[in-house]
Amino acid sequence: MILVLKPDATPEQINHILEHVEKLGFTPYPIRGEFRTVIGIVGDDNKPGTESLNALDGLEQVLPILKPFKLASREFHKADTVVTVGSTKIGGGFLGAIAGPCAVESLEVVDGIAQRVHAAGANLLRGGAFKPRTSPYSFQGLGEKGLHILREVGNRYGMPVVTEVMDTRHIDLVARHADMLQIGARNMQNFELLKEVGQTKKPVLLKRGMSATVKDLLMSAEYILSGGNSQVVLCERGVRSFEDSTRNMLDLASVPNIKGQCHLPVIVDPSHATGRRDLIPPMALAAVAAGADGVHVEVHTCPEKALSDGPQALLPEQFDALMRDVKRIAALFDKKLT
Amino acid sequence: MILVLKPDATPEQINHILEHVEKLGFTPYPIRGEFRTVIGIVGDDNKPGTESLNALDGLEQVLPILKPFKLASREFHKADTVVTVGSTKIGGGFLGAIAGPCAVESLEVVDGIAQRVHAAGANLLRGGAFKPRTSPYSFQGLGEKGLHILREVGNRYGMPVVTEVMDTRHIDLVARHADMLQIGARNMQNFELLKEVGQTKKPVLLKRGMSATVKDLLMSAEYILSGGNSQVVLCERGVRSFEDSTRNMLDLASVPNIKGQCHLPVIVDPSHATGRRDLIPPMALAAVAAGADGVHVEVHTCPEKALSDGPQALLPEQFDALMRDVKRIAALFDKKLT
């Protein structure tokens, strides 16, 4: 850590700060400059108690030097983590192609969609049984019945399934039926939920919160990893911005940004990021070109009958075309779909 | 609702849209313009199934006309709601002055702070027992023991107490000890939690999410209201922005913005909004001048020993000065503290 003192910090304040640093068990190295003093601190930035430094008089800024996450960092784990979900691998050269409807609506609808996305090359089936909806008056999902449907359809096509869990009380139930647990954007900082999924052995798909920085996302992954569950896939799905012609702003640079400092696989969801069918294919291709470990796309056989988010679902024939292009770009970068 | 069709929508597409609208039970009024066709729809925008309109071919935009919330709207409930928490009233001319430490640390510390803020005029004591922390390695709160401390100190000074609840499994426990349940910014769209606190009879302090629009906040309030709990106080606490010299950006205009369309009380938390001790007093005064129904301020007798968020806590003497000014501005606007 580096402590930057105020230009008018008094000698008493400086001494008090030096004593406080030593009391915390650190060695302070003061550098007295022309305009102000800075204090270098050798030791672990993440040590408990260091937060208290922020409140000292005479101090202008505490500049951390170490990353606040450990288990998620490449310094801790150099090689790419490969997450295995049933027969599907994600990361380290393996691409995940997650597709399915926004919500599980009925066995027939999910089956129709799964048949098509499976044929096109998707290797993980998605569908929401518990749905986070902005309005209490919107369709809230089929709950347990939806889980049964998703499982059944997954089995029919030999596809592992991923679905969202929104509440600690539902983890056991969802984990019984699903192969991978999704933490949605709105729950990325639901820390109790993160702790509990960290206790399971299920792979987790952790979506970036709508105003989460890359660092925030990695800290949330750290919650899960520190619980003992190392099977985490991160998902960029766009953040809030002033641009009003798309639902969110897809921060595609987060993919190489994360992968440079973290060993976990990163996939991209252009459906939620843009909210517009016309923008999904180009952004899915861009994601693969940017180095993403997979894509997450909503597909519906009849978007105008979808109970949720119809406008952002691709039609099956659009998904077919997209997967053909995904495979061509993947081949350029030696990525494969299992 | 208004449906705006694409300039090149075909007659077949237009007919399909008109039929779909009628199938949903609405009456469509097409207006055929020079450049494109729009269709006015008479009826309730919030009717189930209307979402499906978004996915129709030939359609460019669906423009809603009604607000998506009802119970929270002034159209539904014209008069200001007054929320009563123990002896304290908030809204309709009554100011809430919520103060206390970020986290409940020990009986002694909370008592020392409560004694001071009570003397200065605070009418609601706050303190976190369950703490949402970005890092799994930060202090996570005392949990149940913290609730006991907060209750005990509240009783000593005759102050009702408010504390955060982060998980559906903790609601009963927190509700046994606290007079008001706080939903934190990170849980503003934890819909399961909102539904469950909607089932309690406890007043709720609902904080705005870090990237929530005013409409999102009101939709989350609607979740609680629609569960049968009408005692909701909203709290503006700043949103994420590109400005990097404050922790968040305080959107003070949200106060008159919300109060114009919603009957619930709105208070302001300048501590979390700015994250800087020097900015808290001016923003608390600005909040009252803007028409807020109260302020929410962190106070600590020894910020450098605080286990959480020390730099954004006022010292007791700063809080004394602030409360004197708050009362002077409140008097100008005929607001009172009970």
Next chain:
Amino acid sequence: MILVLKPDATPEQINHILEHVEKLGFTPYPIRGEFRTVIGIVGDDNKPGTESLNALDGLEQVLPILKPFKLASREFHKADTVVTVGSTKIGGGFLGAIAGPCAVESLEVVDGIAQRVHAAGANLLRGGAFKPRTSPYSFQGLGEKGLHILREVGNRYGMPVVTEVMDTRHIDLVARHADMLQIGARNMQNFELLKEVGQTKKPVLLKRGMSATVKDLLMSAEYILSGGNSQVVLCERGVRSFEDSTRNMLDLASVPNIKGQCHLPVIVDPSHATGRRDLIPPMALAAVAAGADGVHVEVHTCPEKALSDGPQALLPEQFDALMRDVKRIAALFDKKLT
């Protein structure tokens, strides 16, 4: 400055960095920690050539310590600057009350508005002759004719006048007619324009850009100050955000934030910040309570005939009421209007 080296920086890289620092004329103080090395640098952060440090191999971050602006800083000039515009003073306890139409439309309209705002207590008349409009098809202002009208009406009521200058070629013309030059939000980083108004002796009203940080704004002020013109008033007018129910997000905390580190007066423009007539009065009052040195409000006698921005103009009677309340809050804080 503090140089934070990468954890895996090689001894060769470290040596190269130390040499480079010395070549720039600085003394480096390396601190070799458990996890990585940091190098403290004593000397002036703003020295030419220091930017080159950013590009060195083995370096992770360069942390500046000094503020990048000088003339604008309180460290350079401790007392509040009072800017004098004709008979009006702004700053150091004096409130500016700038009012008038968005655009100068005709002598009659401006006269009618000036008469009313003057009577209500405004002490500076505003009106746009050159208008920055998003669309090339919108009214672009009366140009020179508008300047004549504004000057004439200012003279009638003994009010100094402020108007926008958008191009270096117009500075002489505008300066001949106006008492104060406004640099609009869209031109806050039009550095050629800043340099040129820095060469005039006219007071300048510098509006914050739509995505400018507080630091960016102060750097733009520094451009003007470094040209020799010390008469600069800063104006907070809202920034871009995801909130879609107001035109911009008013960052009112910027007022105490700026005033703590800069001696220049700061005023607030709630008209452009919110774009909504109902939100202007509460935000103007909040601005004064937050310590602003004035307000900037659009007023129109007939908003529905305004050629620009009608919806954000107060009616004269609303402005009367607002000024009464402004004076009451100003009195609490010992501020006066000249």
Next chain:
Amino acid sequence: MILVLKPDATPEQINHILEHVEKLGFTPYPIRGEFRTVIGIVGDDNKPGTESLNALDGLEQVLPILKPFKLASREFHKADTVVTVGSTKIGGGFLGAIAGPCAVESLEVVDGIAQRVHAAGANLLRGGAFKPRTSPYSFQGLGEKGLHILREVGNRYGMPVVTEVMDTRHIDLVARHADMLQIGARNMQNFELLKEVGQTKKPVLLKRGMSATVKDLLMSAEYILSGGNSQVVLCERGVRSFEDSTRNMLDLASVPNIKGQCHLPVIVDPSHATGRRDLIPPMALAAVAAGADGVHVEVHTCPEKALSDGPQALLPEQFDALMRDVKRIAALFDKKLT
């Protein structure tokens, strides 16, 4: 346009609005609904005077239906525009590969860089002679001398050159030496500058402002097009956001978003968008995969000696590798470099 009236609009207000609409020369179609009245308006949304509608009493919202730009829209001009800059074509299947140093520093440096980027396949040489710098104390560019250098080096390698123009007074000078005029992000809404470059016959590279929406960008293009200059290339270069680990947030979805509604070529500048050398190659590749008509990349032979923005410049050998990959992706999409 659609006028949405307030739920409590009085019959008098409704009549006044209908009369006002007719006075503007439009035909109003009122639709009286259960909860409120809306008025459909047939005619040209962009007609002068329509803005006045916003200020009418009883009105809640004016919803435009037509796009506010015309010449830039695909409705006006269906085919892709191909912009020709000397021997280079951009758009309609032709990729621009713009490369060069941030600032023109000396003949030797620019020559060394041009030699390398030309060999790697770049088809347009960039370099700043007039530099917009946040600080008045930073290097401001060589001015006219820089233009001479850029021209000379361009001629040596047979590369057309593009450079920024920051002020209306410099247009003639810059146009004498450069093949393409760049309008920088900070001047995207410098409307006087846009009007004047609209009067030249030079191709223009228009960069997106740091907080400009896609619509804002297209409106700025409209300024140039409406002046008679149809040779405009748009450039996505990232926008301001809360994410603090990159310089800006690259909004790559703007590429297909713009191309769907506008016929002008769109290129992407990952150097300014990310500010980080490690992120430039993946984002340049993603840009081509997303359908961009080119990339704009800063390259420097010795970034640590660069007078400006060294950390975001690729080394020549990195640019070589990037161009190899760009060509492979371009081939997949049948794009060619001239």
